[in-house]
Amino acid sequence: xxxxxxxxxxxxxxxxxxxxxxxxxxxxxxxxxxxxxxxxxxxxxxxxxxxxxxxxxxxxxxxxxxxxxxxxxxxxxxxxxxxxxxxxxxxxxxxxxxxxxxxxxxxxxxxxxx
Amino acid sequence: xxxxxxxxxxxxxxxxxxxxxxxxxxxxxxxxxxxxxxxxxxxxxxxxxxxxxxxxxxxxxxxxxxxxxxxxxxxxxxxxxxxxxxxxxxxxxxxxxxxxxxxxxxxxxxxxxx
Numbered sequence: 001x002x003x004x005x006x007x008x009x010x011x012x013x014x015x016x017x018x019x020x021x022x023x024x025x026x027x028x029x030x031x032x033x034x035x036x037x038x039x040x041x042x043x044x045x046x047x048x049x050x051x052x053x054x055x056x057x058x059x060x061x062x063x064x065x066x067x068x069x070x071x072x073x074x075x076x077x078x079x080x081x082x083x084x085x086x087x088x089x090x091x092x093x094x095x096x097x098x099x100x101x102x103x104x105x106x107x108x109x110x111x112x113x114x
Numbered sequence: 115x116x117x118x119x120x121x122x123x124x125x126x127x128x129x130x131x132x133x134x135x136x137x138x139x140x141x142x143x144x145x146x147x148x149x150x151x152x153x154x155x156x157x158x159x160x161x162x163x164x165x166x167x168x169x170x171x172x173x174x175x176x177x178x179x180x181x182x183x184x185x186x187x188x189x190x191x192x193x194x195x196x197x198x199x200x201x202x203x204x205x206x207x208x209x210x211x212x213x214x215x216x217x218x219x220x221x222x223x224x225x226x227x228x
Contacts, residue, residue: 045219
C-alpha cells in the first residue's frame, strides 16, 4: 500500500524566513509520481509540482524549491524568503503508474506572520 | 482558460436524504476525479471517470456513486446521507487518463448533513 507522511502538523514563521516542509512516502512500485499542492483558505487545491520517480533532479521555481531523494523516500519542499501569501495548507501526494488515485499526506499548515 | 468548476458551493441536507454534486472539467480534459476532505480524515480518493467510464474507486460504500456525461462533466451522488458524510468534496480533472497527467482541482462543494 502507498502512504505519505507529513510529520509537521503546523509551522509558524516570520516573513522572510526560509521554511522546509517535509514529506516522506512509502510505495512498493518502481514507477510512481509525487506532487505538492497548496490549499489556501478558499479551499481549492493549487498544483505546485509533479516529480517522476525516475527523475531525481531537484527543481527550483522562484522562491520554491523541491528536494527529491529516493534513498530516503523523501520529497521536501522549501520556501525561501516566505511571505504572508504563502500561508496555506500544503499537501504532498503520491500516485502509482496506474489507477490515477492520489494518496495525500495529512497536510502541513504553514502560517507566515508579518 | 476557465478552471474546474463545481456546484453548488454549499449544500445542506438532512440525514437520509440524497445529495447531488456537479463538476465541469477544464476544457479539453477527459478525466474527472472526486475526493472527499472530511475533518480528521484528510483527503481521500473517491472516484475516477474517464471517457464516460468509471475507472477506479476508493474505499467508499456503494451509496457514493457518480457518472460522467458525454461533455465530460460529472455528477457525484450520495444516497442515504449520514452525518459523517459532512465534508468538502473536491473535483479534479486531467487532460488524459494517465497517472502522469496532473490533476487540477476545483473550489469544492461543502456538504453539511444535519
